[in-house]
Amino acid sequence: MQIFVPGKLMLSGEWCVLEKDLPCIVMAVNAGISIFIEPHNKYLFAAPDFEIATTEFNYTDNGEIHWQTPLNEIQQAQLNLSRKTMEISLRYLQTKSIALNHFSLTTSSKQTIVEKDDGKKYKIGLGSSAAIAVGIVSAIFQLHNIDIEKPQTQKVIFNIACIAHYLVQDKLGSGFDIAASVWGGVTYYKRFCAEWLTEQIEAGGIMSVLDKDWPGLHHETLNFPANLKLLVGFVGYSANTKKLIRSLSEFRENSSQEYMDKMREIAMVVDKVKQNILAQNNQEILKLLTQNRYLLRDMNQFSYRNLETTELALLADIAEGNNATGKFSGAGGGDCGIAIATNEEDSQTILRSWQESSIIPIDLELSSRGTRVELF
Structure with a gap:
Protein backbone atom coordinates (compact mmCIF):
# COMPACT_ATOMS: atom_id res chain seq x y z
CA MET A 1 0.00 0.00 0.00
CA ASN A 223 -10.84 28.53 -3.37
CA PHE A 224 -7.70 29.89 -5.04
CA PRO A 225 -8.41 31.59 -8.40
CA ALA A 226 -7.96 29.01 -11.16
CA ASN A 227 -6.66 31.60 -13.63
CA LEU A 228 -3.70 32.60 -11.46
CA LYS A 229 -0.53 30.70 -12.32
CA LEU A 230 1.84 29.44 -9.60
CA LEU A 231 5.53 29.48 -10.52
CA VAL A 232 8.20 28.06 -8.24
CA GLY A 233 11.95 28.54 -8.37
CA PHE A 234 14.73 26.95 -6.31
CA VAL A 235 17.66 29.28 -5.68
CA GLY A 236 20.26 26.52 -5.48
CA TYR A 237 20.81 26.11 -1.75
CA SER A 238 18.76 24.97 1.23
CA ALA A 239 17.78 26.99 4.28
CA ASN A 240 18.14 25.87 7.88
CA THR A 241 14.65 26.73 9.12
CA LYS A 242 15.31 25.60 12.68
CA LYS A 243 18.38 27.82 12.90
CA LEU A 244 16.48 30.78 11.40
CA ILE A 245 13.63 30.41 13.90
CA ARG A 246 16.05 30.39 16.80
CA SER A 247 17.87 33.42 15.40
CA LEU A 248 14.65 35.43 14.94
CA SER A 249 13.50 34.34 18.40
CA GLU A 250 16.61 35.94 19.87
CA PHE A 251 15.84 39.16 18.04
CA ARG A 252 12.20 38.98 19.18
CA GLU A 253 13.27 38.77 22.82
CA ASN A 254 15.47 41.85 22.52
CA SER A 255 13.21 43.95 20.28
CA SER A 256 9.73 42.59 20.97
CA GLN A 257 7.76 45.74 20.16
CA GLU A 258 9.41 46.33 16.80
CA TYR A 259 9.11 42.66 15.94
CA MET A 260 5.44 42.34 16.90
CA ASP A 261 4.50 45.53 15.07
CA LYS A 262 5.89 44.04 11.87
CA MET A 263 4.16 40.72 12.52
CA ARG A 264 0.80 42.47 12.89
CA GLU A 265 1.39 44.36 9.65
CA ILE A 266 2.04 41.08 7.85
CA ALA A 267 -1.06 39.53 9.47
CA MET A 268 -3.21 42.40 8.19
CA VAL A 269 -1.96 41.68 4.67
CA VAL A 270 -2.75 37.97 5.08
CA ASP A 271 -6.34 38.77 6.04
CA LYS A 272 -6.67 41.07 3.01
CA VAL A 273 -5.26 38.34 0.76
CA LYS A 274 -7.89 35.97 2.14
CA GLN A 275 -10.68 38.49 1.47
CA ASN A 276 -9.54 38.98 -2.11
CA ILE A 277 -9.19 35.25 -2.73
CA LEU A 278 -12.79 34.91 -1.60
CA ALA A 279 -13.72 37.76 -3.96
CA GLN A 280 -11.52 36.28 -6.76
CA ASN A 281 -9.89 39.71 -7.17
CA ASN A 282 -6.68 38.73 -8.95
CA GLN A 283 -5.00 42.10 -9.32
CA GLU A 284 -5.49 42.97 -5.67
CA ILE A 285 -4.07 39.57 -4.65
CA LEU A 286 -0.91 40.34 -6.63
CA LYS A 287 -0.58 43.81 -5.06
CA LEU A 288 -0.98 42.40 -1.55
CA LEU A 289 1.57 39.64 -2.09
CA THR A 290 4.04 42.26 -3.29
CA GLN A 291 3.30 44.22 -0.12
CA ASN A 292 3.91 41.02 1.86
CA ARG A 293 7.29 40.68 0.15
CA TYR A 294 8.40 44.17 1.14
CA LEU A 295 7.27 43.74 4.74
CA LEU A 296 9.39 40.59 4.92
CA ARG A 297 12.29 42.46 3.38
CA ASP A 298 11.96 45.10 6.10
CA MET A 299 12.81 42.31 8.54
CA ASN A 300 16.18 41.94 6.83
CA GLN A 301 16.98 45.54 7.61
CA PHE A 302 15.86 45.85 11.21
CA SER A 303 16.73 42.33 12.40
CA TYR A 304 20.02 41.95 10.48
CA ARG A 305 18.93 38.44 9.44
CA ASN A 306 19.42 37.49 5.80
CA LEU A 307 15.91 36.24 5.01
CA GLU A 308 15.51 37.61 1.48
CA THR A 309 18.89 36.58 0.12
CA THR A 310 20.38 38.02 -3.07
CA GLU A 311 19.06 35.11 -5.13
CA LEU A 312 15.58 35.22 -3.60
CA ALA A 313 15.46 38.97 -4.23
CA LEU A 314 16.44 38.41 -7.87
CA LEU A 315 13.72 35.75 -8.23
CA ALA A 316 11.10 38.20 -6.95
CA ASP A 317 12.44 41.14 -8.96
CA ILE A 318 12.22 39.14 -12.19
CA ALA A 319 8.58 38.33 -11.39
CA GLU A 320 7.76 41.95 -10.62
CA GLY A 321 9.43 43.04 -13.85
CA ASN A 322 7.06 40.81 -15.82
CA ASN A 323 3.61 41.85 -14.54
CA ALA A 324 3.62 39.28 -11.74
CA THR A 325 4.43 39.18 -8.05
CA GLY A 326 7.21 37.26 -6.35
CA LYS A 327 8.49 36.55 -2.86
CA PHE A 328 10.31 33.92 -0.86
CA SER A 329 8.09 31.16 0.47
CA GLY A 330 8.63 29.94 4.01
CA ALA A 331 11.34 31.00 6.40
CA GLY A 332 13.61 32.53 3.75
CA GLY A 333 17.38 32.21 3.73
CA GLY A 334 17.27 29.86 0.72
CA ASP A 335 15.02 27.11 -0.65
CA CYS A 336 12.21 28.21 -2.96
CA GLY A 337 10.59 31.44 -3.98
CA ILE A 338 7.26 31.77 -5.74
CA ALA A 339 5.74 33.96 -8.40
CA ILE A 340 2.06 34.42 -9.15
CA ALA A 341 1.29 35.44 -12.74
CA THR A 342 -1.95 36.13 -14.58
CA ASN A 343 -1.13 34.73 -18.03
CA GLU A 344 0.98 32.13 -19.81
CA GLU A 345 3.15 34.59 -21.75
CA ASP A 346 4.41 36.33 -18.60
CA SER A 347 4.86 32.94 -16.93
CA GLN A 348 7.13 31.66 -19.67
CA THR A 349 9.18 34.88 -19.68
CA ILE A 350 9.70 34.60 -15.92
CA LEU A 351 10.73 30.95 -16.14
CA ARG A 352 13.25 31.68 -18.91
CA SER A 353 14.71 34.61 -16.99
CA TRP A 354 15.02 32.48 -13.85
CA GLN A 355 16.93 29.83 -15.77
CA GLU A 356 19.25 32.44 -17.24
CA SER A 357 19.91 33.62 -13.66
CA SER A 358 20.70 30.09 -12.37
CA ILE A 359 17.36 29.82 -10.57
CA ILE A 360 15.94 26.32 -11.10
CA PRO A 361 12.23 26.25 -12.08
CA ILE A 362 10.29 23.54 -10.22
CA ASP A 363 7.18 22.26 -11.98
CA LEU A 364 4.50 22.28 -9.28
CA GLU A 365 0.74 22.59 -9.09
CA LEU A 366 -1.69 22.97 -6.22
Whole structure:
Protein backbone atom coordinates (compact mmCIF):
# COMPACT_ATOMS: atom_id res chain seq x y z
CA MET A 1 0.00 0.00 0.00
CA GLN A 2 1.21 3.50 -0.84
CA ILE A 3 0.32 6.75 0.92
CA PHE A 4 0.97 10.08 -0.78
CA VAL A 5 1.36 13.27 1.26
CA PRO A 6 1.54 16.68 -0.46
CA GLY A 7 4.25 19.17 0.35
CA LYS A 8 3.63 22.85 1.00
CA LEU A 9 4.51 26.36 -0.06
CA MET A 10 3.67 29.48 1.90
CA LEU A 11 1.60 31.99 -0.02
CA SER A 12 1.42 34.68 2.66
CA GLY A 13 2.16 35.09 6.35
CA GLU A 14 5.74 33.96 6.88
CA TRP A 15 6.89 34.40 10.49
CA CYS A 16 3.70 36.00 11.79
CA VAL A 17 2.02 32.56 11.95
CA LEU A 18 4.38 31.69 14.80
CA GLU A 19 2.56 34.24 16.96
CA LYS A 20 -0.70 33.69 18.82
CA ASP A 21 -3.85 34.42 16.76
CA LEU A 22 -1.89 35.58 13.69
CA PRO A 23 -2.60 33.81 10.38
CA CYS A 24 -0.93 32.55 7.25
CA ILE A 25 -2.13 31.14 3.94
CA VAL A 26 -0.41 27.92 2.94
CA MET A 27 -0.70 25.93 -0.30
CA ALA A 28 -0.46 22.15 -0.64
CA VAL A 29 1.43 21.13 -3.78
CA ASN A 30 1.55 18.00 -5.90
CA ALA A 31 5.15 17.15 -5.01
CA GLY A 32 5.54 15.52 -1.63
CA ILE A 33 6.52 12.28 0.01
CA SER A 34 5.34 8.72 -0.40
CA ILE A 35 5.11 6.06 2.27
CA PHE A 36 5.10 2.38 1.33
CA ILE A 37 3.77 0.03 3.98
CA GLU A 38 2.88 -3.65 4.05
CA PRO A 39 2.25 -6.29 6.72
CA HIS A 40 5.35 -8.16 7.88
CA ASN A 41 6.42 -10.55 10.62
CA LYS A 42 8.79 -7.91 12.03
CA TYR A 43 8.91 -4.13 12.37
CA LEU A 44 11.09 -2.76 9.57
CA PHE A 45 11.85 0.82 8.50
CA ALA A 46 13.84 2.21 5.54
CA ALA A 47 14.63 5.70 4.24
CA PRO A 48 16.68 5.18 1.06
CA ASP A 49 16.75 8.91 0.18
CA PHE A 50 18.78 9.40 3.38
CA GLU A 51 20.88 6.31 2.61
CA ILE A 52 19.29 4.39 5.48
CA ALA A 53 18.75 0.80 4.45
CA THR A 54 16.09 -1.50 5.91
CA THR A 55 16.39 -1.27 9.67
CA GLU A 56 14.67 -3.53 12.18
CA PHE A 57 13.13 -2.08 15.33
CA ASN A 58 11.29 -3.30 18.41
CA TYR A 59 8.26 -1.67 19.96
CA THR A 60 8.45 -2.20 23.72
CA ASP A 61 5.71 -2.63 26.34
CA ASN A 62 6.34 0.90 27.63
CA GLY A 63 5.66 2.39 24.19
CA GLU A 64 9.20 3.00 22.99
CA ILE A 65 10.94 2.10 19.74
CA HIS A 66 14.49 0.75 19.79
CA TRP A 67 16.49 0.23 16.61
CA GLN A 68 17.89 -3.28 16.36
CA THR A 69 20.16 -2.50 13.41
CA PRO A 70 23.21 -0.41 14.43
CA LEU A 71 22.86 3.26 13.43
CA ASN A 72 25.41 6.03 13.76
CA GLU A 73 24.59 9.33 15.47
CA ILE A 74 23.72 11.10 12.23
CA GLN A 75 21.35 8.34 11.17
CA GLN A 76 19.69 8.26 14.59
CA ALA A 77 19.16 12.02 14.37
CA GLN A 78 17.70 11.69 10.87
CA LEU A 79 15.24 9.06 12.11
CA ASN A 80 14.31 10.85 15.33
CA LEU A 81 11.09 12.32 13.91
CA SER A 82 10.09 9.03 12.26
CA ARG A 83 10.74 7.11 15.48
CA LYS A 84 8.73 9.56 17.61
CA THR A 85 5.85 9.57 15.13
CA MET A 86 5.67 5.76 15.05
CA GLU A 87 5.80 5.57 18.86
CA ILE A 88 2.88 7.97 19.32
CA SER A 89 0.85 6.34 16.54
CA LEU A 90 1.24 2.83 17.93
CA ARG A 91 0.49 3.96 21.47
CA TYR A 92 -2.65 5.70 20.25
CA LEU A 93 -3.88 2.50 18.58
CA GLN A 94 -3.30 0.63 21.83
CA THR A 95 -5.45 3.15 23.73
CA LYS A 96 -8.24 2.29 21.27
CA SER A 97 -7.76 -1.45 21.95
CA ILE A 98 -6.65 -2.06 18.37
CA ALA A 99 -4.36 -5.07 18.00
CA LEU A 100 -1.03 -3.99 16.53
CA ASN A 101 0.22 -5.48 13.28
CA HIS A 102 3.90 -5.68 12.42
CA PHE A 103 4.84 -3.88 9.21
CA SER A 104 7.59 -2.88 6.82
CA LEU A 105 7.57 0.87 6.15
CA THR A 106 9.66 2.80 3.60
CA THR A 107 9.72 6.56 3.04
CA SER A 108 10.42 8.26 -0.29
CA SER A 109 11.28 11.97 -0.32
CA LYS A 110 12.73 12.21 -3.82
CA GLN A 111 10.04 14.65 -5.02
CA THR A 112 11.19 17.20 -2.43
CA ILE A 113 14.87 16.97 -3.39
CA VAL A 114 16.75 18.49 -6.33
CA GLU A 115 20.02 17.06 -7.60
CA LYS A 116 22.19 19.73 -9.19
CA ASP A 117 24.83 19.30 -11.88
CA ASP A 118 27.52 18.88 -9.22
CA GLY A 119 25.77 15.71 -8.03
CA LYS A 120 24.79 17.19 -4.69
CA LYS A 121 21.21 16.82 -3.43
CA TYR A 122 19.28 19.68 -1.86
CA LYS A 123 15.97 19.82 -0.02
CA ILE A 124 13.94 22.56 -1.69
CA GLY A 125 11.73 23.63 1.21
CA LEU A 126 8.45 21.79 0.63
CA GLY A 127 8.04 20.75 4.26
CA SER A 128 9.22 17.19 3.76
CA SER A 129 9.81 16.48 7.45
CA ALA A 130 6.24 17.51 8.31
CA ALA A 131 4.95 15.47 5.38
CA ILE A 132 6.91 12.41 6.52
CA ALA A 133 5.33 12.65 9.98
CA VAL A 134 1.86 12.95 8.45
CA GLY A 135 2.60 10.08 6.08
CA ILE A 136 3.82 7.72 8.80
CA VAL A 137 0.69 8.26 10.92
CA SER A 138 -1.51 7.87 7.85
CA ALA A 139 0.19 4.67 6.73
CA ILE A 140 0.03 3.03 10.16
CA PHE A 141 -3.63 4.01 10.55
CA GLN A 142 -4.61 2.78 7.09
CA LEU A 143 -2.79 -0.52 7.68
CA HIS A 144 -4.95 -0.96 10.77
CA ASN A 145 -8.13 -0.29 8.75
CA ILE A 146 -8.68 3.30 9.90
CA ASP A 147 -10.00 5.53 7.09
CA ILE A 148 -7.50 8.39 6.91
CA GLU A 149 -9.80 10.71 4.95
CA LYS A 150 -12.49 10.94 7.64
CA PRO A 151 -12.55 14.38 9.33
CA GLN A 152 -12.11 12.99 12.86
CA THR A 153 -9.18 10.82 11.73
CA GLN A 154 -7.59 13.78 9.95
CA LYS A 155 -7.74 15.73 13.19
CA VAL A 156 -5.93 12.95 15.06
CA ILE A 157 -3.36 12.62 12.25
CA PHE A 158 -2.67 16.36 12.53
CA ASN A 159 -2.40 16.15 16.32
CA ILE A 160 -0.01 13.18 16.32
CA ALA A 161 2.21 14.55 13.54
CA CYS A 162 2.19 18.00 15.11
CA ILE A 163 3.19 16.74 18.58
CA ALA A 164 5.95 14.53 17.16
CA HIS A 165 7.29 17.41 15.08
CA TYR A 166 6.86 19.84 17.96
CA LEU A 167 8.83 17.68 20.41
CA VAL A 168 11.62 16.78 18.00
CA GLN A 169 12.01 20.40 16.86
CA ASP A 170 12.38 21.68 20.46
CA LYS A 171 8.82 23.06 20.46
CA LEU A 172 9.51 25.32 17.50
CA GLY A 173 7.18 25.85 14.56
CA SER A 174 3.48 26.45 14.11
CA GLY A 175 2.16 23.33 12.38
CA PHE A 176 1.06 25.13 9.19
CA ASP A 177 3.10 22.71 7.05
CA ILE A 178 1.42 19.75 8.77
CA ALA A 179 -2.00 21.33 8.12
CA ALA A 180 -1.20 21.60 4.41
CA SER A 181 -0.15 17.94 4.29
CA VAL A 182 -3.23 16.71 6.17
CA TRP A 183 -6.00 18.79 4.56
CA GLY A 184 -4.52 19.84 1.21
CA GLY A 185 -5.75 22.76 -0.88
CA VAL A 186 -5.11 26.40 0.01
CA THR A 187 -5.57 26.90 3.74
CA TYR A 188 -6.01 29.96 5.91
CA TYR A 189 -4.36 28.82 9.14
CA LYS A 190 -3.79 29.96 12.73
CA ARG A 191 -1.62 27.96 15.09
CA PHE A 192 -2.75 26.18 18.25
CA CYS A 193 -2.07 27.58 21.72
CA ALA A 194 1.41 26.23 22.46
CA GLU A 195 1.14 26.97 26.19
CA TRP A 196 -2.08 24.96 26.46
CA LEU A 197 -0.55 22.01 24.60
CA THR A 198 2.54 21.98 26.81
CA GLU A 199 0.44 22.18 29.99
CA GLN A 200 -1.88 19.39 28.86
CA ILE A 201 0.98 17.06 27.94
CA GLU A 202 2.76 17.73 31.24
CA ALA A 203 -0.45 17.11 33.21
CA GLY A 204 -1.96 14.15 31.37
CA GLY A 205 0.56 12.90 28.83
CA ILE A 206 0.51 12.95 25.05
CA MET A 207 -2.42 10.55 24.73
CA SER A 208 -4.67 12.97 26.63
CA VAL A 209 -4.69 15.55 23.80
CA LEU A 210 -4.88 13.44 20.65
CA ASP A 211 -8.69 13.32 20.34
CA LYS A 212 -9.24 16.90 21.53
CA ASP A 213 -9.88 20.11 19.63
CA TRP A 214 -6.90 22.34 20.32
CA PRO A 215 -7.59 25.93 21.47
CA GLY A 216 -6.53 28.52 18.93
CA LEU A 217 -6.16 26.07 16.04
CA HIS A 218 -8.04 27.26 12.96
CA HIS A 219 -7.93 26.01 9.38
CA GLU A 220 -10.18 27.10 6.56
CA THR A 221 -10.01 26.00 2.92
CA LEU A 222 -9.93 28.78 0.31
CA ASN A 223 -10.84 28.53 -3.37
CA PHE A 224 -7.70 29.89 -5.04
CA PRO A 225 -8.41 31.59 -8.40
CA ALA A 226 -7.96 29.01 -11.16
CA ASN A 227 -6.66 31.60 -13.63
CA LEU A 228 -3.70 32.60 -11.46
CA LYS A 229 -0.53 30.70 -12.32
CA LEU A 230 1.84 29.44 -9.60
CA LEU A 231 5.53 29.48 -10.52
CA VAL A 232 8.20 28.06 -8.24
CA GLY A 233 11.95 28.54 -8.37
CA PHE A 234 14.73 26.95 -6.31
CA VAL A 235 17.66 29.28 -5.68
CA GLY A 236 20.26 26.52 -5.48
CA TYR A 237 20.81 26.11 -1.75
CA SER A 238 18.76 24.97 1.23
CA ALA A 239 17.78 26.99 4.28
CA ASN A 240 18.14 25.87 7.88
CA THR A 241 14.65 26.73 9.12
CA LYS A 242 15.31 25.60 12.68
CA LYS A 243 18.38 27.82 12.90
CA LEU A 244 16.48 30.78 11.40
CA ILE A 245 13.63 30.41 13.90
CA ARG A 246 16.05 30.39 16.80
CA SER A 247 17.87 33.42 15.40
CA LEU A 248 14.65 35.43 14.94
CA SER A 249 13.50 34.34 18.40
CA GLU A 250 16.61 35.94 19.87
CA PHE A 251 15.84 39.16 18.04
CA ARG A 252 12.20 38.98 19.18
CA GLU A 253 13.27 38.77 22.82
CA ASN A 254 15.47 41.85 22.52
CA SER A 255 13.21 43.95 20.28
CA SER A 256 9.73 42.59 20.97
CA GLN A 257 7.76 45.74 20.16
CA GLU A 258 9.41 46.33 16.80
CA TYR A 259 9.11 42.66 15.94
CA MET A 260 5.44 42.34 16.90
CA ASP A 261 4.50 45.53 15.07
CA LYS A 262 5.89 44.04 11.87
CA MET A 263 4.16 40.72 12.52
CA ARG A 264 0.80 42.47 12.89
CA GLU A 265 1.39 44.36 9.65
CA ILE A 266 2.04 41.08 7.85
CA ALA A 267 -1.06 39.53 9.47
CA MET A 268 -3.21 42.40 8.19
CA VAL A 269 -1.96 41.68 4.67
CA VAL A 270 -2.75 37.97 5.08
CA ASP A 271 -6.34 38.77 6.04
CA LYS A 272 -6.67 41.07 3.01
CA VAL A 273 -5.26 38.34 0.76
CA LYS A 274 -7.89 35.97 2.14
CA GLN A 275 -10.68 38.49 1.47
CA ASN A 276 -9.54 38.98 -2.11
CA ILE A 277 -9.19 35.25 -2.73
CA LEU A 278 -12.79 34.91 -1.60
CA ALA A 279 -13.72 37.76 -3.96
CA GLN A 280 -11.52 36.28 -6.76
CA ASN A 281 -9.89 39.71 -7.17
CA ASN A 282 -6.68 38.73 -8.95
CA GLN A 283 -5.00 42.10 -9.32
CA GLU A 284 -5.49 42.97 -5.67
CA ILE A 285 -4.07 39.57 -4.65
CA LEU A 286 -0.91 40.34 -6.63
CA LYS A 287 -0.58 43.81 -5.06
CA LEU A 288 -0.98 42.40 -1.55
CA LEU A 289 1.57 39.64 -2.09
CA THR A 290 4.04 42.26 -3.29
CA GLN A 291 3.30 44.22 -0.12
CA ASN A 292 3.91 41.02 1.86
CA ARG A 293 7.29 40.68 0.15
CA TYR A 294 8.40 44.17 1.14
CA LEU A 295 7.27 43.74 4.74
CA LEU A 296 9.39 40.59 4.92
CA ARG A 297 12.29 42.46 3.38
CA ASP A 298 11.96 45.10 6.10
CA MET A 299 12.81 42.31 8.54
CA ASN A 300 16.18 41.94 6.83
CA GLN A 301 16.98 45.54 7.61
CA PHE A 302 15.86 45.85 11.21
CA SER A 303 16.73 42.33 12.40
CA TYR A 304 20.02 41.95 10.48
CA ARG A 305 18.93 38.44 9.44
CA ASN A 306 19.42 37.49 5.80
CA LEU A 307 15.91 36.24 5.01
CA GLU A 308 15.51 37.61 1.48
CA THR A 309 18.89 36.58 0.12
CA THR A 310 20.38 38.02 -3.07
CA GLU A 311 19.06 35.11 -5.13
CA LEU A 312 15.58 35.22 -3.60
CA ALA A 313 15.46 38.97 -4.23
CA LEU A 314 16.44 38.41 -7.87
CA LEU A 315 13.72 35.75 -8.23
CA ALA A 316 11.10 38.20 -6.95
CA ASP A 317 12.44 41.14 -8.96
CA ILE A 318 12.22 39.14 -12.19
CA ALA A 319 8.58 38.33 -11.39
CA GLU A 320 7.76 41.95 -10.62
CA GLY A 321 9.43 43.04 -13.85
CA ASN A 322 7.06 40.81 -15.82
CA ASN A 323 3.61 41.85 -14.54
CA ALA A 324 3.62 39.28 -11.74
CA THR A 325 4.43 39.18 -8.05
CA GLY A 326 7.21 37.26 -6.35
CA LYS A 327 8.49 36.55 -2.86
CA PHE A 328 10.31 33.92 -0.86
CA SER A 329 8.09 31.16 0.47
CA GLY A 330 8.63 29.94 4.01
CA ALA A 331 11.34 31.00 6.40
CA GLY A 332 13.61 32.53 3.75
CA GLY A 333 17.38 32.21 3.73
CA GLY A 334 17.27 29.86 0.72
CA ASP A 335 15.02 27.11 -0.65
CA CYS A 336 12.21 28.21 -2.96
CA GLY A 337 10.59 31.44 -3.98
CA ILE A 338 7.26 31.77 -5.74
CA ALA A 339 5.74 33.96 -8.40
CA ILE A 340 2.06 34.42 -9.15
CA ALA A 341 1.29 35.44 -12.74
CA THR A 342 -1.95 36.13 -14.58
CA ASN A 343 -1.13 34.73 -18.03
CA GLU A 344 0.98 32.13 -19.81
CA GLU A 345 3.15 34.59 -21.75
CA ASP A 346 4.41 36.33 -18.60
CA SER A 347 4.86 32.94 -16.93
CA GLN A 348 7.13 31.66 -19.67
CA THR A 349 9.18 34.88 -19.68
CA ILE A 350 9.70 34.60 -15.92
CA LEU A 351 10.73 30.95 -16.14
CA ARG A 352 13.25 31.68 -18.91
CA SER A 353 14.71 34.61 -16.99
CA TRP A 354 15.02 32.48 -13.85
CA GLN A 355 16.93 29.83 -15.77
CA GLU A 356 19.25 32.44 -17.24
CA SER A 357 19.91 33.62 -13.66
CA SER A 358 20.70 30.09 -12.37
CA ILE A 359 17.36 29.82 -10.57
CA ILE A 360 15.94 26.32 -11.10
CA PRO A 361 12.23 26.25 -12.08
CA ILE A 362 10.29 23.54 -10.22
CA ASP A 363 7.18 22.26 -11.98
CA LEU A 364 4.50 22.28 -9.28
CA GLU A 365 0.74 22.59 -9.09
CA LEU A 366 -1.69 22.97 -6.22
CA SER A 367 -2.90 19.74 -4.60
CA SER A 368 -6.58 19.91 -3.69
CA ARG A 369 -6.36 16.82 -1.47
CA GLY A 370 -4.25 16.10 1.56
CA THR A 371 -2.79 12.79 2.76
CA ARG A 372 -4.37 9.88 0.94
CA VAL A 373 -4.03 6.31 -0.26
CA GLU A 374 -2.39 6.32 -3.69
CA LEU A 375 -4.14 4.07 -6.17
CA PHE A 376 -2.07 2.25 -8.78
